[in-house]
Amino acid sequence: MNATFLTVGESLTDIVVRPGQEPQEYAGGSPLNVAVALARLGHPSHLLTRIGDDVRGRVIKDHVEASHVRLTPGSIDTRPTSTARAVIGAGGAAEYTFDLQWDPDPRDLPPRVSAVHTSSIAAVLQPGASVVQKVLDSFRDQATLSYDPNARPDLMGDPAQVRPIVEDLIRRCDVVKSSDEDIAWLYQSEDLEDIAASWRDLGPSVVAMTRGEHGAVGFGPNGRLDIAPVRVEVADTVGAGDTYSAGILWALAEEDLLGAEKREALRAIPEETLRSVLERAAAIAAVTVSRAGANPPWRSELRL
DSSP: OOOOEEEESOOEEEEEEOTTSOOEEEEEOHHHHHHHHHHHTTSOEEEEOOEESSHHHHHHHHHHHHTTEEEOGGGEESSOOOEEEEEEOTTSOEEEEEEOOOOOOOTTOOSOOSEEEEEGGGGTSTTHHHHHHHHHHHHTTTSEEEEEOOOOHHHHOOHHHHHHHHHHHHHHOSEEEEEHHHHHHHHTOSOHHHHHHHHHHHSOSEEEEEOGGGOEEEEETTEEEEEOOOOOOOSOOTTHHHHHHHHHHHHHHHTTOOSGGGHHHHHTOOHHHHHHHHHHHHHHHHHHHTSSSSOOOOGGGOOO
16 A cells, blocks of 8 residues: 655753763654654655754754655744754663643645654643644544553653543544553553553553563554564664554555554454564564664565
């Protein structure tokens, strides 16, 4: 299926600090990473975001356009580009602190898309979160809707206050992917699989929970699926979950399961198809893990 994607959410300058090294700056942000991954996987990919007309904003613009992502017309304004400082620990995991403004201009969006994805800060931080909700609702009659909570505690605050917002978004969407760490923070609980399984009862057809080196679990019409980890040498985990989200959408496009007209078929997705979708997403994310920074693979690099 020749799918067209729209991703809605923040773009940032990631200021990455590794042990014993000088800080380095990269274009980043969870939604940006998803849009880049989808474009590199060979589909038209649009990004509604907010960046400044400054040096960092121009670096982000050049980065996404080099991967064939199309910025929507309202994505650039005169205020400074947001930043995220990522401190990389000895095991490759990143801890973030943010300086972020989020109030996107949703004008001139593409008229027809196959799927709309949002994630992370953009979906919960006002005033932009209300724009995200309206965009999702406006495309529901034509597109598959996808969401990754991608928790950022430094900006999201009290998980008890964030949780109802997250669950409202889950109800709106067809595909939900989250990490086990995000679910643990949102619910302050160790019953992670039970929580992920309960999300499917809220409305999504597919729920996936990634577990780092322990692989992932998926939940579909036939219950729980265990997805084995893909073993690679880890450079860092920056962008890995975002690539996984993009991998799910790409694999669903390959199975011709995107678009509102395929919503019932997605709801009844066969177990073997869902397993294949999540295994392909894991394989794509493993490439990102093996490389420094959020650097998802191009379609030509994959053997799927």
